[in-house]
Amino acid sequence: MMEDNKIYEELTLIQRRALWVYFVVCFLFVMLILSFWKIQVLDHKKYWALSESNRTREVIIPCRRGLVKDRNGKILAKSIASFSASIIRESCKDFEASCQNIARLLNLEKEVLQERIKKYKSFPLSYPIVVKDNLSFEEVSRIEAQKIELPELILQLEPKRFYPHDHLASHVLGYLQELSPQDIQSRQYPDRQLGDLIGRTGIEKQYDDFLEGIDGRVLEIVDSLGRRKGEITRKEPVQGKWLQLTLDFDIQKKAEDLLEGREGAIVVLEARSGEILALASYPTFDPNKFINRFTPEEWLNLIQSPEFPLENRALRGLYSPGSVFKLTMALAALDSRVINEETSFYCSGSTHIYGHPFGCWFKPGHGAMNLSSGIQNSCNIYFYQLGQRLGIEAIHQYASLLGFGIQTGVDLPGEKSGLVPNAEWKQRVKKEPWYPGETISVSIGQGPLLVTPLQIAVHTALIANRGVSVRPHILKAVQNELPARGNIPANPQTAGISTDIFEKVIKGMWRSVNDGGTGRGARVEGFDICGKTGSTQVVSTAKEKELLEMDQKLKTHSWFTGFGPKDDPQVVVTVLVEYGGTGGATAAPLARQLFNLCLKKND
Amino acid sequence: MIDRRQIQNIDWALVFYLLLNSILGVFIVYSGSHYLPGDYYLKQIIWIIISFLALVVFVSLDYKFLVTYSVYFYSLLIILLGWVLFFGKIVSGTKAWIKFPLFQVQPSELMKVGLILFLAYIFAEFRHPFLPWKKLWLSSISVLVPMILVSIQPDMGTALSYTPILLAAFILAGLNRKMVIIILVCVLLFGLAFWNLGLREYQKDRLTTLVFPGQDPLGAGYHIQQSKIAIGSGGFLGKGYRKGTQSQLRFLPARHTDFVFSVIGEELGFLGVLAALLSYFLLLSRLFLSVKESRDRAGVYLIFMVSVLVASQFFINILMVIGLFPIAGIPLPLLSYGGSSLLTTYLGVSLVLNVKMRRFANV
Numbered sequence: 001m002m003e004d005n006k007i008y009e010e011l012t013l014i015q016r017r018a019l020w021v022y023f024v025v026c027f028l029f030v031m032l033i034l035s036f037w038k039i040q041v042l043d044h045k046k047y048w049a050l051s052e053s054n055r056t057r058e059v060i061i062p063c064r065r066g067l068v069k070d071r072n073g074k075i076l077a078k079s080i081a082s083f084s085a086s087i088i089r090e091s092c093k094d095f096e097a098s099c100q101n102i103a104r105l106l107n108l109e110k111e112v113l114q115e116r117i118k119k120y121k122s123f124p125l126s127y128p129i130v131v132k133d134n135l136s137f138e139e140v141s142r143i144e145a146q147k148i149e150l151p152e153l154i155l156q157l158e159p160k161r162f163y164p165h166d167h168l169a170s171h172v173l174g175y176l177q178e179l180s181p182q183d184i185q186s187r188q189y190p191d192r193q194l195g196d197l198i199g200r201t202g203i204e205k206q207y208d209d210f211l212e213g214i215d216g217r218v219l220e221i222v223d224s225l226g227r228r229k230g231e232i233t234r235k236e237p238v239q240g241k242w243l244q245l246t247l248d249f250d251i252q253k254k255a256e257d258l259l260e261g262r263e264g265a266i267v268v269l270e271a272r273s274g275e276i277l278a279l280a281s282y283p284t285f286d287p288n289k290f291i292n293r294f295t296p297e298e299w300l301n302l303i304q305s306p307e308f309p310l311e312n313r314a315l316r317g318l319y320s321p322g323s324v325f326k327l328t329m330a331l332a333a334l335d336s337r338v339i340n341e342e343t344s345f346y347c348s349g350s351t352h353i354y355g356h357p358f359g360c361w362f363k364p365g366h367g368a369m370n371l372s373s374g375i376q377n378s379c380n381i382y383f384y385q386l387g388q389r390l391g392i393e394a395i396h397q398y399a400s401l402l403g404f405g406i407q408t409g410v411d412l413p414g415e416k417s418g419l420v421p422n423a424e425w426k427q428r429v430k431k432e433p434w435y436p437g438e439t440i441s442v443s444i445g446q447g448p449l450l451v452t453p454l455q456i457a458v459h460t461a462l463i464a465n466r467g468v469s470v471r472p473h474i475l476k477a478v479q480n481e482l483p484a485r486g487n488i489p490a491n492p493q494t495a496g497i498s499t500d501i502f503e504k505v506i507k508g509m510w511r512s513v514n515d516g517g518t519g520r521g522a523r524v525e526g527f528d529i530c531g532k533t534g535s536t537q538v539v540s541t542a543k544e545k546e547l548l549e550m551d552q553k554l555k556t557h558s559w560f561t562g563f564g565p566k567d568d569p570q571v572v573v574t575v576l577v578e579y580g581g582t583g584g585a586t587a588a589p590l591a592r593q594l595f596n597l598c599l600k601k602n603d
Numbered sequence: 604m605i606d607r608r609q610i611q612n613i614d615w616a617l618v619f620y621l622l623l624n625s626i627l628g629v630f631i632v633y634s635g636s637h638y639l640p641g642d643y644y645l646k647q648i649i650w651i652i653i654s655f656l657a658l659v660v661f662v663s664l665d666y667k668f669l670v671t672y673s674v675y676f677y678s679l680l681i682i683l684l685g686w687v688l689f690f691g692k693i694v695s696g697t698k699a700w701i702k703f704p705l706f707q708v709q710p711s712e713l714m715k716v717g718l719i720l721f722l723a724y725i726f727a728e729f730r731h732p733f734l735p736w737k738k739l740w741l742s743s744i745s746v747l748v749p750m751i752l753v754s755i756q757p758d759m760g761t762a763l764s765y766t767p768i769l770l771a772a773f774i775l776a777g778l779n780r781k782m783v784i785i786i787l788v789c790v791l792l793f794g795l796a797f798w799n800l801g802l803r804e805y806q807k808d809r810l811t812t813l814v815f816p817g818q819d820p821l822g823a824g825y826h827i828q829q830s831k832i833a834i835g836s837g838g839f840l841g842k843g844y845r846k847g848t849q850s851q852l853r854f855l856p857a858r859h860t861d862f863v864f865s866v867i868g869e870e871l872g873f874l875g876v877l878a879a880l881l882s883y884f885l886l887l888s889r890l891f892l893s894v895k896e897s898r899d900r901a902g903v904y905l906i907f908m909v910s911v912l913v914a915s916q917f918f919i920n921i922l923m924v925i926g927l928f929p930i931a932g933i934p935l936p937l938l939s940y941g942g943s944s945l946l947t948t949y950l951g952v953s954l955v956l957n958v959k960m961r962r963f964a965n966v
Contacts, residue, residue: 033877
């Protein structure tokens with residue numbers, strides 16, 4: 001505790017010591033002033049010269065994006081060198097005048113130029129801002145010629161993405177786009193900065209982390225003209241990893257050629273592994289046109305085209321499966337023992353169910369049909385009977401079990417799940433009860449039922465494998481190593497349906513192709529192909545309006561899906577051609593050409 | 604608490620000098636950081652307000668009360684320093700910060716105030732003309748403990764900034780020749796031990812660069828070189844507010860903190876430097892000369908230690924900026940960006956105000 005018996009203590013001793021220190025402080029201040037005088041006034045010229053010749057600048061060494069190759073090593077996407085023009089604001093003596101001159105030189109609108117520069121407001125003034133990329137040689141030489149007059153404009157060599165085969169597999173590969181300021185602010189891309197290109201769709205997006213390397217950085221010493229005098233630190237770029245896809249170049253090319261001039265999709269899978277050998281969607285586009293940082297009109301046209309060329313119909317096209325769904329119906333009916341393979345129904349060309357007429361596509365009628373002949377001839381009457389006996393809930397259950405209504409899990413972005421309707425769905429979405437007549441439509445693959453071509457292909461593979469499902473995937477390897485756990489297919493599950501049930505359905509599929517059935521257009525000598533056709537009629541206008549309200553456009557289409565050979569499945573082919581007419585007429589012959597190619601490749 | 608007559612005795616000039624330097628700091632911080640994301644100058648203004656409020660609180664408490672119970676404040680800070688080693692947020696490679704929802708605090712900065720109060724307590728009843736051994740060891744240990752805790756973070760700069768406080772206490776207490784020699788020997792031994800065992804590579808580099816600046820012009824000496832070029836190229840009038848060529852100091856880790864004075868030199872020239880030095884001199888003079896106005900021993904110690912603290916940090920930072928002291932991460936009080944440093948300085952000055960306004964015994 002403090003003593004309070006003295007009112008004022010005897011403090012002069014310590015106060016004197018304190019004041020001595022104060023004098024020392026004063027002395028130091030004088031010394032400081034003299035030091036600064038020396039540095040700032042006496043040596044001013046020396047430091048000024050040093051400051052002019054001795055500035056630092058950080059330069060980015062761009063990394064190369066990884067290559068994308070097909071399963072045999074053919075290059076599908078690579079990087080080539082291209083020139084871009086950049087402005088360094090720090091070197092502008094008069095910013096307005098510089099913009100004027102540069103806009104004129106590069107043939108840009110001055111406002112456009114300034115818009116581009118404005119995005120980099122918070123960057124240091126020495127940072128080079130790209131204002132035009134993919135310069136032609138002529139533009140490059142014009143800029144070089146003006147180098148002395150315009151030191152603030154520099155040329156930079158950048159790697160540019162190039163797709164040597166134009167539109168081949170463009171939907172699978174995807175394209176790149178510049179990161180927008182909103183993207184940066186959303187903090188989803190912590191390692192990127194403004195001006196970087198990022199994959200937007202397809203493989204470029206799905207595996208962007210592998211493909212994108214890390215830019216290098218150099219801290220350079222430059223003089224006031226921007227000439228390099230030396231380096232302080234250097235960090236080398238880390239190049240992107242190259243990817244090997246499961247695609248087969250020849251099969252992919254054939255598939256795309258077959259679709260030329262049409263709208264549709266083709267999927268070719270390796271039956272046992274789920275590796276995607278071809279994934280084609282038409283109409284298509286040339287991703288090389290998107291490589292510029294700055295949105296070309298062409299891209300805007302593509303976005304707004306009513307044919308949606310940018311949409312990958314194989315994953316995102318929603319269609320009625322039509323008669324192809326009869327395979328699923330057959331499996332469902334056999335497994336729930338509603339019928340056996342000998343159960344027979346009589347097709348007279350039309351019938352009445354619940355008081356409504358339902359017709360078969362073959363007006364004269366097929367006569368007596370059992371399971372395999374029903375599949376072989378794609379008899380509607382036969383399957384109406386199955387539908388009536390199964391009921392929509394059972395159909396919903398089996399369809400969901402066998403892979404419809406959910407994503408296949410393919411490693412490409414944007415896959416749609418399709419729809420398997422039932423009473424609960426209808427009540428929830430349409431606020432109406434399910435009518436038994438709708439079950440009849442669903443049993444031949446019509447009604448609200450929606451699938452994607454990829455789902456059909458995967459379903460076919462499941463049948464080919466006698467009940468073992470596969471997960472379709474497009475990435476084979478990352479730089480010769482198999483990808484991490486997350487990418488290879490999960491443990492294949494079985495549908496819980498016995499293999500001989502599958503055998504019975506497969507028998508019908510074999511007859512469809514090889515025994516004069518609807519799929520005979522796909523027949524290849526010596527290759528036991530098993531398949532199913534599908535063709536849907538045009539829907540009623542009322543229905544079409546309904547679906548438009550749900551934001552889905554129902555298309556008429558020609559389907560074929562099949563696999564071969566029967567006893568040792570190698571390959572699955574699924575073809576969908578919009579407005580193609582009957583499955584047998586259009587889709588099946590296209591499939592035949594693909595099966596032929598696969599057969600030839602195996603020899 | 605305060606009563607009216609004490610308010611009359613508040614040294615308003617001191618408050619004015621304090622605020623003057625703080626506002627100067629805001630302008631300079633703005634220039635040094637306006638191109639960085641994050642509005643540092645705004646944060647600085649908020650911290651000035653917070654520190655000022657803390658100052659008002661501290662001034663309302665009688666300093667004798669603070670000194671008497673300083674041991675609790677000191678212990679609390681020791682605990683916080685220990686806490687920060689385990690739970691602290693890592694910023695720029697050191698575990699120095701405790702994060703609260705809206706702001707963060709550096710206990711190592713506040714420890715300076717804690718030490719000042721505690722040392723004042725130790726020496727308060729000290730009547731002998733010279734320092735006895737027991738007090739020497741007690742005070743040394745009470746400084747050594749936080750120093751070690753802080754250097755583990757690792758923050759050598761702040762740890763070393765505790766020594767002027769101790770030295771100030773010793774000077775007042777009086778050292779005889781024998782003690783001076785022993786202290787020098789201890790420091791030497793410590794220094795050698797540290798050099799070989801404790802110092803990391805970059806810290807050793809900083810010291811060698813001091814003596815041989817030309818040896819590694821692109822490495823550790825580069826910052827100092829660039830700082831001098833910046834200051835020197837400013838000339839008599841400077842390049843203009845916010846017109847300092849940023850490329851000079853682009854890579855300097857903290858234009859708005861440690862190297863703030865380089866910005867003043869480059870942008871405001873010799874005249875600006877003179878003005879800043881003058882403004883600071885007014886503050887420091889006021890602080891030192893207040894020693895005469897204390898009526899008890901503890902008060903003298905408090906005022907003197909606060910003055911030495913502010914002065915030593917000031918000189919170290921300026922010397923560092925012109926290359927006469929190794930880079931030590933010591934901020935310039937009031938002018939550098941830094942909430943904790945600002946708070947500490949304000950609390951220190953509040954102690955001086957405190958002593959001065961209660962100097963009349965009948966109040």
